Amino acid sequence: MDLLRVFRQFPDHESCIEHLESVRWGDFPSCPHCNGSNVARKADGERIGRWNCHGCKASFNVLSKTIFQKTKIPLQKWFLGIALVLNAKKSLSSCQLARDLDLNQKSAWYMKMRIREAMVEDSDAFLHGIVEADEAFLAVDGSNPRKNNRNDDDPPPRGRGTKKLPVIGAIERGGKVVAQPSPKVTAKSLHKFLKRHVDGGDSVLMTDQFPAYRRMGDWVPHFTINHAVRYVEGLIHTNSIEGFWSLLKRALYGQHHHYSTEHAAAYIVEACYKYNIRKSANPFADFIRGAVSV
Numbered sequence: 001m002d003l004l005r006v007f008r009q010f011p012d013h014e015s016c017i018e019h020l021e022s023v024r025w026g027d028f029p030s031c032p033h034c035n036g037s038n039v040a041r042k043a044d045g046e047r048i049g050r051w052n053c054h055g056c057k058a059s060f061n062v063l064s065k066t067i068f069q070k071t072k073i074p075l076q077k078w079f080l081g082i083a084l085v086l087n088a089k090k091s092l093s094s095c096q097l098a099r100d101l102d103l104n105q106k107s108a109w110y111m112k113m114r115i116r117e118a119m120v121e122d123s124d125a126f127l128h129g130i131v132e133a134d135e136a137f138l139a140v141d142g143s144n145p146r147k148n149n150r151n152d153d154d155p156p157p158r159g160r161g162t163k164k165l166p167v168i169g170a171i172e173r174g175g176k177v178v179a180q181p182s183p184k185v186t187a188k189s190l191h192k193f194l195k196r197h198v199d200g201g202d203s204v205l206m207t208d209q210f211p212a213y214r215r216m217g218d219w220v221p222h223f224t225i226n227h228a229v230r231y232v233e234g235l236i237h238t239n240s241i242e243g244f245w246s247l248l249k250r251a252l253y254g255q256h257h258h259y260s261t262e263h264a265a266a267y268i269v270e271a272c273y274k275y276n277i278r279k280s281a282n283p284f285a286d287f288i289r290g291a292v293s294v
Helices: 003-009 013-024 075-087 094-101 105-118 187-197 211-218 239-256 261-276 283-291
Strands: 039-041 051-053 127-138 165-172 177-181 198-208 222-225
Touching (some): 013 283, 075 105, 075 283, 105 283, 165 261, 177 261, 187 198, 187 211, 198 211, 211 222
Parallel strands (some): 127 198
Antiparallel strands (some): 039 051, 127 165
């Protein structure tokens, strides 16, 4: 959804509350604390959208137990921020979001982390069909320092053997991607990750010739491509997962410039979520629906 449409459809706090109530409850409001349906709207002119539960005696609103809970940022800014984040294919820095929404940087960063929290998808879903697996290495925590010597034209070290953060991932060709940081890239860690996310009985695995993948053929049909010779051999390639890695790295180097290992998983979650909704007709509506479904 474009920004102008968001601004016109949700001009004030009341319209945002009304929309969230419609998405979360429809015609049957319920208490988020006890799931009881014996509730009534609270007569309070100063606090819009408050409800009372006659079962557990709690007071609540539609924001309770969602990413919007107890926020002091106007909901219209939340909706605009969500639209901005979803529209940014290669991510959006908190500094840029702060400028766009007239917030301070800490508030924008808090908003983005809450948005990423709602982007966490079902980890039990399996990938099917042709699945590509690969690893990437991100220069976080200053692990890729630039030289100051103008005469030193040697490129910085890459990949394995550096202090960069390893990330392992798998993608269903034409479908969804899953990725996560990993302390080490070993046969054991790759096997555990792929067994968790790939349906071995209904998939074909494509990888490069990294030795850690050698035993994957024990539980799933496995084909490899020798990148020292060629990058594509018929249907055997890892171009889809390489394309996802390029988006993840461009978000880091081009937008965020730096983030810590502590928060790297959240940034990877954002990249996966936006890649997975790339074919959605209305990603804004899909996000709001997921953000208030508890």
